[in-house]
Amino acid sequence: MQGAGTRDGAKVLFAAPVQALDCPSGGSPQIVGDAQGALVAGGNAIRGTRVGAGPMGEAERGEAAPRRRVLFWCAQGHETHVAFASDAEVPDLWDCPRCGLPAGQDQSAPPPAPRTEPYKTHLAYVRERRSDADGDALLEEALAKLRARRGA
Ligand SMILES: [Zn+2]
Numbered sequence: 001m002q003g004a005g006t007r008d009g010a011k012v013l014f015a016a017p018v019q020a021l022d023c024p025s026g027g028s029p030q031i032v033g034d035a036q037g038a039l040v041a042g043g044n045a046i047r048g049t050r051v052g053a054g055p056m057g058e059a060e061r062g063e064a065a066p067r068r069r070v071l072f073w074c075a076q077g078h079e080t081h082v083a084f085a086s087d088a089e090v091p092d093l094w095d096c097p098r099c100g101l102p103a104g105q106d107q108s109a110p111p112p113a114p115r116t117e118p119y120k121t122h123l124a125y126v127r128e129r130r131s132d133a134d135g136d137a138l139l140e141e142a143l144a145k146l147r148a149r150r151g152a
Pocket of ligand 1: 074
């Protein structure tokens with residue numbers, strides 16, 4: 001009694017997909033096994049689904065490694081999103097990609113800018129030492145020298 005019931009169940013498993021697929025090449029149970037490998041107990045059929053790029057295979061290999069997004073803020077208020085692998089150690093500081101200042105994970109208390117700012121240009125240093133009025137005076141002085149030399 002029980003044995004017969006199991007055999008009937010197996011027959012239904014093979015028969016139903018054949019009708020659903022309406023396969024032009026005869027609809028043999030072997031072909032159905034390739035397309036619906038998980039339902040069929042045959043080892044070859046399951047290997048077939050792994051190799052063929054069916055929708056099933058894509059779902060299986062589409063899983064990305066687990067990650068977490070961490071936010072960093074620099075002293076100038078730039079917000080930086082960095083994705084880390086979930087098992088990676090997240091550093092306390094991250095260089096801001098926009099201004100080069102160190103950025104921390106606490107938005108209300110970003111790390112202070114270091115004394116030697118790495119991305120400052122020569123002109124920026126000059127402007128720090130000289131005001132615009134100083135610049136005008138220097139320019140005037142240089143022009144005066146130039147005029148004196150030309151006049152001589
Ligand atoms: Zn920044």
